[in-house]
Amino acid sequence: MKAAGASRWRRVAGDQELLLLVLLGLLLVAVAARAPEVLTVDTLFNVARESMVTLVFAVAVLIVIISGGIDVSFLAVGIFAAYSAVSLVPQEGPAATAWLPFAVAVAIGVALGLVNAAVVLGAGVSTLIATLATSAVFLGVLFAFVGGTVVNSIPEPLRVLGSTSLLELPAAGRGTTRLSVLVLPVLVVCAATAAFLRWTVAGRSIFAMGGDREAARRAGVAIGPTVVLVFALSGALAGLAGMTHVALSGRADPTTFFGGELNVLAAVVLGGALISGGRGSVRGTVLGVLLITCIRSSLIPLGIPPVWQEAVIGSLLILGVVLQALASRVKPVRAILDPADPVLAPAPLRRDVVEAGDAR
Amino acid sequence: MADVMAGTTAGTASEPTAPVVAARSLTKAFGGVLALDAASTAFSAGEVHCLAGENGCGKSTLIKILSGVHPPTSGTIEVGGSSYGHLAPRQALDLGIEVIYQDFSLLPNLTAAENIALPSFLTHRRRFVARAAVDAIAEQAVARLGVDLDLRTPVGDLTVADRQLCAIARALAHDTRFLAMDEPTTTLTWREVDALFDAVRRLRDDGVAIAFISHKLQEVFSIADRVSIMRNGRIVATGRPEEYTHSSLTESMTGRATSALARETPTWRDKPPALEVRGLERLPLFTGVDLAVGQGEIVGLAGLLGSGRTEIAEALAGVLPATSGTVLVRGRPTRIRTVTDAVEAGIGYVPEDRLTQGLFLDQPIGDNVLATGIGSFARFSVTRPQRMARAAAGIVHSLRIKAASLQDSIRTLSGGNAQRVLIGKWLIGRPKVLILNGPTVGVDVGSKFDILSLLHAESLKGLGVLIISDDLPELVSTCDRVLVVRNGRVVSEVDRRDLTEKALLEAVAA
Known part of the structure; x- marks a missing residue:
C-alpha cells in the first residue's frame, strides 16, 4: 500500500510538466471564479509579452543548468549587450536593418559568455561564484565606459520593429490589443534550442557533462570546449533577450533587470531542470515561465497585495527544488519477495488493513 | 626484469604477435608517492592478460595511463607500433582503447x-x-x-x-582493440560472473586484447591466459597461470606467506544470543526472517544480488527499518526505527564499500581511529584531547597495529595495518553485534586475511558477527554457519559441518 502511494508520488513529482499544467489550470479556475473580467485577450497578450524576454533568459540559464553549472550573470550580460548595441548601431536607417542591433547584441553576449567560460575554466571556480563575480564586473564596466543613463530614443529600425504587430485584435475596452512580431524569433529560438539539445552530439554532450563530469570525460566528451560552448550559447541567448526587451519597451535602461534573477531561475527549476545538472527541457522551461508570468499578473485581480509577489515566486522556487528532492529520494521499491509468496496474496493483506482500521 | 617483456617473446602456443598496447617503463608519481615505478608490459590480441596485486600496487594507475586519464611522469605508451608520451581520453578511444572502470x-x-x-x-x-x-x-x-x-x-x-x-x-x-576491465566482478554475483566470463572469452576469440584486473584468485585462474603480478608499482613477475598455485600467486602478490584461517567454534552457548531476530518483515522486500547470532559466533548471510540480504541487514541497522518483527540484542528487546536506535542497541553496521573508502589517508592514525566515535569523547560538543589520545592508544595497542606514532598519517602504514585501523574505527563504539556488508569487497588477499583474522579475534571476546558476502571461500573459511536468503526469505542454513563452497553454491543458486 505504502509502496503504491510512494510510486504515485514519484510519478507526480517526476513529471513536473504535468504538475505545472495542473497548477496553471488551477490558477485559471481561481481567476475565473474571483475575477472573470480579467480573462480577456488583452490579458493573454500581456502574459505573452511579459513571458517573451523571461523565456529567452530562461533558456539561456537552462543550458548552463543542464551542463551542471549555474549562471547568475545572464541579466548583466543581457543588458550590457543590449545597451551597448543600441549605442553602437546607427540611429537612423531602413526598417529592414533592424536585425543589426540584434546581431551586435548577440555577438557581445557571446563575448561576455566567453569571459564567463574563461573564468570558470581558468580559475577552476564554481560557475555560481564565477558568474556572480563577472556579473558585477560586467555591470561596472557598463556604467563606467558605456553609460548609465536611460536611452529614451532607440534606433529607428528597432523602434519600428518593436511596434510591429503580428496580431491585432479589438481590446476588451476601447481600441485594439496587439501581439508583437518579436514573439516569432522567440519561438524559433526555443524550438532551435530544444532541437540542439536533443539531436546534436554537442547537445547530448552537455547533458552528459551535467550527469557526471568525469564519466563524460572518460566517454570522450571534451570538457573544456563544451564549457565554452555552453557559456557562449548562454551569452548569445542573454544578448538576444536583452535586445528583445529593449525593442519591446522602446528604451534602454541599464538598471531595468535589477533583481530579476529570481523569476528566471524559479521558472527554470519549476520547469523540471535538475539544479545539480543533467536534466531539463525547453518545454518544461516554457511552462515554468508561463506559470510564473500568469501568477504575477493574476495576483492583483485575485486581491493579493503586490508586495507578496516576490515571496510567492520564492515559494515556487522552493516548491520546485522540493519536488526534485522528493523525486530523487523516492526511489521505486523493487519487490524482492516472489509475487506468488503467500504474504503478498491480496486476501490476508486486506484483512490486515481492516484490523488496523478496527483498532483505531 | 627481463621476463617482463614475455608478452612479446614467450614461446606460447599461439603465434607471437606484436602487442596491441604496450607500456614501456611507465612511471607515475602522485606528489611524492610513486604509484607506478618503471612498469613495462604488453597486451596482445586474443589474450586475456590478468594484472594481479594488492590494493595500491599500481594496477589501476597503469590502466588509467593507458586510457589517457592520467599522463605518465615518464615512459611511453605504445599502441599499434606507434609511441606516445601520453594520451588524451578521446585519443585513446580513437585508437580503440576501452576501459571499463570500477565505477x-x-x-x-x-x-x-x-x-x-x-x-x-x-x-x-x-x-x-x-x-x-x-x-x-x-x-x-x-x-x-x-x-x-x-x-x-x-x-x-x-x-x-x-x-x-x-x-x-x-x-x-x-572498434575496440584493447579492453581493460578494472575489477569488473566486484558487484556481480557468481551467475553474472559466469555470463561476464563468457562474454570476455568471446571478445578474446574475436581478437581483442584484454587486460583484466582482479583481486579474486579463482577468477585469475579461470580467465587468464597470462598473469602479471604487481607490487609497489612494479611488475614483479609475468607468466602463464599454470605456472602458479593459489599460494604461490598470493605470495608473489603480498611478498609474504599467508596461512589459512583455522577457526574453532567459540560460541558461548550458555549466554543469550548477541542478536536474535524473529518474524522480521518489510513488504515487499522480505518477510518471516528468523535468525540468531550467538555471542562469539560468526554467521554468514549468503544470497544472490537482489535476494534481500542487504535489505535485511539494513533493516537491522535502522537504515530502512522493518515494519514488524522482534529484535533482541543479548536478550533485550529493542525497537529499531533509526540508525541511532540500532547504534544505541549495540548493533554496528559496516555498509558496502565503506571499508575500502573509509580512511582519511593523510590524517594521523589516532584521528582516523576516533573518527566515528568522536562524539563519545566530547562534553558539550567540546572534545577532550587527553581522553581521546588514551582511547586511540588503547585501540591501536589492542588491534596490534604496527605504527611508529599515532601522529603518523595512514599513508605510512602497510595495507594490512591500515585495514586494522579501519576495523578499529568500527569497533570503538563497542557494538554487541557487528554486521558487515561485503567486508572484503575490493580488498586484496593480504588485507582480506587481516580483516578476517581481526573479526575472528573480536568474536572470541563475545562479539556476534554477521557477514554478508559474495565471496564463497571467505564465507566458508570464516563463518560458523551460513544462512541463505532467497526471494526475501531465509530459506536454509548450512552448518559448520557441511560448510563447503560446493554446498553453499548449491544452496544459494538453487
Whole structure:
C-alpha cells in the first residue's frame, strides 16, 4: 500500500510538466471564479509579452543548468549587450536593418559568455561564484565606459520593429490589443534550442557533462570546449533577450533587470531542470515561465497585495527544488519477495488493513 | 626484469604477435608517492592478460595511463607500433582503447542506449544524433555481448548488474582493440560472473586484447591466459597461470606467506544470543526472517544480488527499518526505527564499500581511529584531547597495529595495518553485534586475511558477527554457519559441518 502511494508520488513529482499544467489550470479556475473580467485577450497578450524576454533568459540559464553549472550573470550580460548595441548601431536607417542591433547584441553576449567560460575554466571556480563575480564586473564596466543613463530614443529600425504587430485584435475596452512580431524569433529560438539539445552530439554532450563530469570525460566528451560552448550559447541567448526587451519597451535602461534573477531561475527549476545538472527541457522551461508570468499578473485581480509577489515566486522556487528532492529520494521499491509468496496474496493483506482500521 | 617483456617473446602456443598496447617503463608519481615505478608490459590480441596485486600496487594507475586519464611522469605508451608520451581520453578511444572502470563511469541521466552510443558518436566526430542510429549502435553492441538489456531505461534506474553490462556493451560499441576491465566482478554475483566470463572469452576469440584486473584468485585462474603480478608499482613477475598455485600467486602478490584461517567454534552457548531476530518483515522486500547470532559466533548471510540480504541487514541497522518483527540484542528487546536506535542497541553496521573508502589517508592514525566515535569523547560538543589520545592508544595497542606514532598519517602504514585501523574505527563504539556488508569487497588477499583474522579475534571476546558476502571461500573459511536468503526469505542454513563452497553454491543458486 505504502509502496503504491510512494510510486504515485514519484510519478507526480517526476513529471513536473504535468504538475505545472495542473497548477496553471488551477490558477485559471481561481481567476475565473474571483475575477472573470480579467480573462480577456488583452490579458493573454500581456502574459505573452511579459513571458517573451523571461523565456529567452530562461533558456539561456537552462543550458548552463543542464551542463551542471549555474549562471547568475545572464541579466548583466543581457543588458550590457543590449545597451551597448543600441549605442553602437546607427540611429537612423531602413526598417529592414533592424536585425543589426540584434546581431551586435548577440555577438557581445557571446563575448561576455566567453569571459564567463574563461573564468570558470581558468580559475577552476564554481560557475555560481564565477558568474556572480563577472556579473558585477560586467555591470561596472557598463556604467563606467558605456553609460548609465536611460536611452529614451532607440534606433529607428528597432523602434519600428518593436511596434510591429503580428496580431491585432479589438481590446476588451476601447481600441485594439496587439501581439508583437518579436514573439516569432522567440519561438524559433526555443524550438532551435530544444532541437540542439536533443539531436546534436554537442547537445547530448552537455547533458552528459551535467550527469557526471568525469564519466563524460572518460566517454570522450571534451570538457573544456563544451564549457565554452555552453557559456557562449548562454551569452548569445542573454544578448538576444536583452535586445528583445529593449525593442519591446522602446528604451534602454541599464538598471531595468535589477533583481530579476529570481523569476528566471524559479521558472527554470519549476520547469523540471535538475539544479545539480543533467536534466531539463525547453518545454518544461516554457511552462515554468508561463506559470510564473500568469501568477504575477493574476495576483492583483485575485486581491493579493503586490508586495507578496516576490515571496510567492520564492515559494515556487522552493516548491520546485522540493519536488526534485522528493523525486530523487523516492526511489521505486523493487519487490524482492516472489509475487506468488503467500504474504503478498491480496486476501490476508486486506484483512490486515481492516484490523488496523478496527483498532483505531 | 627481463621476463617482463614475455608478452612479446614467450614461446606460447599461439603465434607471437606484436602487442596491441604496450607500456614501456611507465612511471607515475602522485606528489611524492610513486604509484607506478618503471612498469613495462604488453597486451596482445586474443589474450586475456590478468594484472594481479594488492590494493595500491599500481594496477589501476597503469590502466588509467593507458586510457589517457592520467599522463605518465615518464615512459611511453605504445599502441599499434606507434609511441606516445601520453594520451588524451578521446585519443585513446580513437585508437580503440576501452576501459571499463570500477565505477563504470556511466552517465546516470542518459538511457542505456545513449550511454553505449555516445562515445562512438564523439570519436566519429558526428554532429547529429538520430535515435535510430543510437538504437542501432546499442543493439549491435548488446548483440555482440550476447545479453539482454533494457536500452530505453536511464542508466541511473538500472540494477548494478545491468549497469555493468551496459558498461561492457559501451566498450564494444566501436572498434575496440584493447579492453581493460578494472575489477569488473566486484558487484556481480557468481551467475553474472559466469555470463561476464563468457562474454570476455568471446571478445578474446574475436581478437581483442584484454587486460583484466582482479583481486579474486579463482577468477585469475579461470580467465587468464597470462598473469602479471604487481607490487609497489612494479611488475614483479609475468607468466602463464599454470605456472602458479593459489599460494604461490598470493605470495608473489603480498611478498609474504599467508596461512589459512583455522577457526574453532567459540560460541558461548550458555549466554543469550548477541542478536536474535524473529518474524522480521518489510513488504515487499522480505518477510518471516528468523535468525540468531550467538555471542562469539560468526554467521554468514549468503544470497544472490537482489535476494534481500542487504535489505535485511539494513533493516537491522535502522537504515530502512522493518515494519514488524522482534529484535533482541543479548536478550533485550529493542525497537529499531533509526540508525541511532540500532547504534544505541549495540548493533554496528559496516555498509558496502565503506571499508575500502573509509580512511582519511593523510590524517594521523589516532584521528582516523576516533573518527566515528568522536562524539563519545566530547562534553558539550567540546572534545577532550587527553581522553581521546588514551582511547586511540588503547585501540591501536589492542588491534596490534604496527605504527611508529599515532601522529603518523595512514599513508605510512602497510595495507594490512591500515585495514586494522579501519576495523578499529568500527569497533570503538563497542557494538554487541557487528554486521558487515561485503567486508572484503575490493580488498586484496593480504588485507582480506587481516580483516578476517581481526573479526575472528573480536568474536572470541563475545562479539556476534554477521557477514554478508559474495565471496564463497571467505564465507566458508570464516563463518560458523551460513544462512541463505532467497526471494526475501531465509530459506536454509548450512552448518559448520557441511560448510563447503560446493554446498553453499548449491544452496544459494538453487
